[in-house]
Amino acid sequence: MLLGILYLIFRIGNLVGLVKGKEEEEEEDSSWNTINAYLLLFFMIGGLGWFFWYSYVHFEGYTLPVASEHGEVTDYLFWLTMAVTVVAFALIFIVMFWFTFKYRYQKGRKAVFFADDHKLEIAWTVVPAIVLALLIFSGLKAWNDITGPASKDAYVIEMVGQQFLWTARYPGVKDKMLGKQNYKMIDASNEFGLDLSDKNSFDDFKSLELHLPKGTEVQLMIRAKDVLHSVFLPHFRLKMDAVPGMYTTFKFIPTKSTADMREETGNPNFNYEMACTEVCGRGHFSMRFPVFVHDTIEDYEKWMASQEAWLKQNPDYLKRVPANLREAAIIKSGIPVDSQEAIMAAPVTVTLN
């Protein structure tokens, strides 16, 4: 109905147009040409104006404070690239829309036959090449530093992604080593697939919050149990996919504790967060994982020491520990004496491998 009416209006307009003489039509065309030229010019001025205004006024709104050492480097590179490209962008934008305005059609004028100019072409091939080369090399240096091997005394933390939640596994304070894991040992309680024949696994503990020390290197060992996920710590400028079947890794040094950040942002409820950035299914958008950065290494170690080993929380799995290692397992995981005997008395039924 609506379309029909529009069609009729349009048709009548066209027929009226036909009645008009050819000359009149040409004149009208030429006035439309001028209108379009002006509109393009206004678009350029308005567009650039809005761009600079919004970027300036809302700067706080779209930038996240940075909280890691390498993040400061990549942020610097980001803003350096921004400065270079915005200058180039604005220049070309202005020139282009100025040309479309200035050289709009005028009856009787003839365009200039200008087919090539090698000097000009070489200049604008070489200049971008040099600028880009400079940007690339500063970027590559940063990239190599970021992806280089972690130092030996970095705190290692394992992040495990699954549909649709994260879990962190910390090596216990006793051995500071993550125990082996095997996906075939995963079950409802043993969500990491901890291999309890490895004595390093006895004091590993699980956390549903990522705790980090300030000012010390941390190495994340990242894996996934089902599909791809991706660890994204926006304030730490850190992102790395979690891939089933292999470990990926990212090392970084947090520079601001949660308390520092609360002060900096003036938001007493500020919390760091981790998100998933590789689409993983229905609950992809809900894979939030809280992050807390301790003020000092001592605080951090104190927190680590206060956590219960996974084995202590799941003493039933003591049965899966090979007999010769059970005593070590009991001591390392800190299972209290009274529950030990009950478990040890039970017959060993499950043997894996």
Added chain:
Amino acid sequence: MATIDLHQTTSTEHHDDHGHDHAHHGNFWTNYVFSEDHKVIAKQFLISGMAWALIGGTLSVLFRLQLGFPNADLSWLKPVLGGWLTPEGKIDPEFYLALVTMHGTIMVFFVLTAGLSGTFSNFLIPLQIGARDMASGFMNMLSYWFFFLSSCIMFTSLFISTGPASGGWVIYPPLSALPQAMQGSGLGMTLWLVAMVFFIVSSLLGSINYISTVINMRTKGMSFTKMPLTIWAFFFTAIIGILSFPVLFAAALLLVFDRSFGTSFYLSDIYIGGEALPNQGGSPILFQHLFWFLGHPEVYIVLLPALGISSEIIATNSRKPIFGYKAMVGSMLFIAILSFVVWAHHMFVTGMNPFLGSIFTLLTLIIAVPSAVKIFNYVTTLWKGNIKFTAAMLFSIGLVSFFLTGGITGIFLGNSAIDIQLHDTYFVVAHFHLVMGSASFFGMVAGVYHWFPKMFGRMMDEKLGYIHFWLTFVGVYLVFFPMHYIGIAGFPRRYYSWTNFETFSGFADLNMLVSIAAIMTLAAQFIFLFNFIYSIFRGKQASANPWKSTTLEWTTPRIPGHGNWLGEIPTVYRWPYDYSKPGAKDDYIPQHIPYSETPESNLPHENELIKLEMEENAIVVEGHKH
């Protein structure tokens, strides 16, 4: 029968002297459905592409509703979406992912590959190089009908109860390989893979045809250096397609094996749905390498034809030769080659060896140089022109501006260190929608406005074209420019909602603006649709060469019949950009005008060519005596 006969005689050796037997008598089926005429096939691709664009655009508006108005009650969509709405009247999170996935798939493959390349390569290659038709009309027809079959399958997948493929258009396994990971990875994914297999067949048939036609069937005098930039663009596009699509085919095939036959190419150590799968030793990253080996060249498959089209339109409407013809061809060649060695910049943070990251950063930023050259050349073409803002010209200028705006953010993303933060955020969404999506879409629309008179013998309405342009141009910027800010703030893409995160709690205003702009932009396309359909039947009759253009297609009759030229195919004497030549009486000299007829405007070295022309003509005359 007549059509078939014609093709048997349309071999290159004697196409010149068979201008008399083009009267074609086929019936409706052979003329309009299973046609082997390149112009009809082009129109088939165009109309299918437009239908797909509407579907793809509508899907995007649906998910923009969720993002811009997260609290809105969409129950009124119940008759259309049925069970995909939650009882509260919101879009189901899994359906949201299906929408995103199908939007990407449809736009990249069905609109901007088939719709753009299929339409304009088919339509323009024979017309602009001076050929009666494609090298193989039959293969050309097959190409369309494989595409149609593929379209049907993909379209069907939208309506099955478990939903279409939903793991993102990149279909990364294991998500896409395991039906237990999400509903869409079941039958929907199977249909996606089957549809893509047919799509690849279609694309290859088309590309082989384009390449052989360009190499073998150019008219007399049409040397490679005299080809319009459109033809160069289609030629490179077809070569890229032939080299890259088979790799997607391989990737899809291995995925089919993993899904259905228990192999472990991409799967390893997976515990899902309460059980550990037996697959071990595969690598999901292998799939990503294979996918992006197609995926990145695909960007240029989409973009190059649009750049070719805009070169042609900008030169014509500036009434100036395109600036730096050789540099334009060179940069396209360079882009085509480099497009094969930059794929892993999509994978900096996927766990790929970081050393590869450095290599691909280096190669990626090199590709920015020829792209920059192209922009400078476009801008210089405008300089001191006499610019006519036809609708096609406006869309071409829009294309250059998107190519610039979106291209520049590529310098951030190509730099692996900066990409760590920006990867998979809205910054990337803004980047590729501008540089590849919108730019190519504008190229396609510009092409329709420009060549409509040759396709249908009538003019589209210019004023509606202006309204369409301004709404779309401003609309596209309003949709994608704000996404840069949202991306710098770290908002991840493919998120159903951000309310779970404090960090991503802002920007409700910008997201609403983006959604409103998206709805407006989609609505504006109906103006185009109306203009298109109306003008086919009621448009003003076009003259044979309404834009006063130089290339060969404008030497054909108002509506070129089967075989394109009534008499002999014109011989080509000059390059395609003799606009506003000093001394010439008109501001354009078509390609088929010999230098001997234009002594007043010839450049010194062109006067020397006159003698050569004479000799060649003599040979032709002699040849005819035999």
